Amino acid sequence: MAEIEGGGGGKHKGGKKRGKKLSTRVDFTPMVDLGFLLITFFMLTTSMNKPQTMEINMPDKKKDLTEEEKTVVKASQAITVLLGSNDKVIYYFIDPKTGDPETPVLTDFDSRKGIRQTLLEENRKRNKNLDSIAIYKKQMEDGKIDKPTYKAHVGSIKADKDALIVVIKAMDESRYKNLVDILDEMLICNIGRYAVVDITDKEKEMVMAAQSTTK
Amino acid sequence: MPKVKVPRKSTSVDMTAMTDVAFLLLTFFMLATKFKPDEPVIVDTPSSISEIKLPDVDMMMITIDKENRVFFGIDGQQKRDSLLNMMAAKHNVTFTEKERKEFSLLSAFGVPFDQLKQFLNMSPADRNKIKQAGIPTDSLNNELGDWVWFSRLVNNNIRVAVKGDQYTGYPKVKDVMKTLQEKKLNRFNFITSLERGAE
Numbered sequence: 087m088a089e090i091e092g093g094g095g096g097k098h099k100g101g102k103k104r105g106k107k108l109s110t111r112v113d114f115t116p117m118v119d120l121g122f123l124l125i126t127f128f129m130l131t132t133s134m135n136k137p138q139t140m141e142i143n144m145p146d147k148k149k150d151l152t153e154e155e156k157t158v159v160k161a162s163q164a165i166t167v168l169l170g171s172n173d174k175v176i177y178y179f180i181d182p183k184t185g186d187p188e189t190p191v192l193t194d195f196d197s198r199k200g201i202r203q204t205l206l207e208e209n210r211k212r213n214k215n216l217d218s219i220a221i222y223k224k225q226m227e228d229g230k231i232d233k234p235t236y237k238a239h240v241g242s243i244k245a246d247k248d249a250l251i252v253v254i255k256a257m258d259e260s261r262y263k264n265l266v267d268i269l270d271e272m273l274i275c276n277i278g279r280y281a282v283v284d285i286t287d288k289e290k291e292m293v294m295a296a297q298s299t300t301k
Numbered sequence: 302m303p304k305v306k307v308p309r310k311s312t313s314v315d316m317t318a319m320t321d322v323a324f325l326l327l328t329f330f331m332l333a334t335k336f337k338p339d340e341p342v343i344v345d346t347p348s349s350i351s352e353i354k355l356p357d358v359d360m361m362m363i364t365i366d367k368e369n370r371v372f373f374g375i376d377g378q379q380k381r382d383s384l385l386n387m388m389a390a391k392h393n394v395t396f397t398e399k400e401r402k403e404f405s406l407l408s409a410f411g412v413p414f415d416q417l418k419q420f421l422n423m424s425p426a427d428r429n430k431i432k433q434a435g436i437p438t439d440s441l442n443n444e445l446g447d448w449v450w451f452s453r454l455v456n457n458n459i460r461v462a463v464k465g466d467q468y469t470g471y472p473k474v475k476d477v478m479k480t481l482q483e484k485k486l487n488r489f490n491f492i493t494s495l496e497r498g499a500e
Binding site: 113114115117118121122124125128129131132137138139140141142143144145169256257258259260261262263264265266267269270273274282284 | 313315316317319320323324326327330331333334335346347349350351352353354355365462464465466467468469470471472474475478481482487488489490491492493494495
């Protein structure tokens with residue numbers, strides 16, 4: 087209600103004469119000013135969204151690891167991804183018969199035709215249950231199964247013993263973003279087993295050769 | 302003839318509703334706010350689809366900026382104080398009460414240990430002005446390793462968050478990761494921002 091000024095109103099028909107009531111209304115404008123000032127202050131100083139994180143587990147750095155303790159990676163299920171300079175990626179497989187590296191392929195982080203496609207295809211070839219993840223996800227969205235159940239399913243699918251194993255090796259020329267990107271691809275492609283390992287000299291030469299031919 | 306008086310409407314509006322709204326919002330922001338810790342450097346983190354939120358407590362934060370400088374910080378003033386005591390004992394340096402107080406207020410720092418005393422005696426404004434050199438991570442003088450190790454002694458439940466810039470070179474990240482592994486910290490977090498744009 088708008089403020090009513092004292093003068094105009096209140097005619098009492100034949101009533102008693104009363105002492106003129108003082109208006110109890112207070113002007114709130116300064117209070118609003120103050121309120122908005124404080125809002126502005128808090129809006130500017132606040133950090134609303136917590137930062138996102140991705141978890142990474144590194145292997146234990148025990149030097150005296152016995153042969154049995156070492157994880158044996160079957161050549162047929164491993165892919166080595168090398169992070170090169172200029173946001174390029176080189177990947178290669180090991181030939182299961184000869185044990186020699188196959189011809190390396192140069193690619194990038196493009197979401198349509200980059201490393202993601204390769205990882206998805208190769209993982210699908212090896213991990214038969216991979217497509218069930220999408221089904222479970224749909225079921226979760228429809229409310230048929232709850233989130234812990236979904237996570238348990240995804241976890242067991244990712245841990246499939248025939249699934250693709252990715253060995254990530256980064257060149258010194260690559261940048262931090264590349265590492266995060268490739269770890270992100272592991273999440274996107276539902277790859278459960280991967281490791282970040284030091285690069286060897288032979289692989290460095292491989293990257294150099296692959297990158298120099300395309301320039 | 303009497304003039305016809307047009308009653309004048311008051312122009313003042315009732316402010317009560319507006320005050321209500323203003324203070325409602327104010328209350329919301331006051332409760333939801335968490336003050337931004339002052340960061341020594343601005344770091345543009347890479348994006349990822351990961352949606353895990355970073356916990357507030359029991360964190361140590363290792364920041365690597367795009368010039369490959371390493372900064373270090375842990376949460377909690379008392380924890381910082383005992384961390385500094387341990388570091389001081391190792392290097393046989395004593396810190397005054399004032400310096401320890403200053404250190405416990407520091408959310409992150411990036412100076413080698415021998416410059417720390419001088420750094421603590423500066424005023425906060427001067428600290429922002431000078432260029433911090435970064436904590437050494439090389440294998441001969443791995444101070445980051447000491448900080449990490451003593452932080453674990455101070456707080457056994459501490460978790461590590463690595464915050465790198467998009468343009469941080471990989472060698473430095475490798476150094477940091479190696480340091481953490483040497484200190485038996487095989488699980489850590491990379492801080493990322495949310496992926497922009499739908500894929």
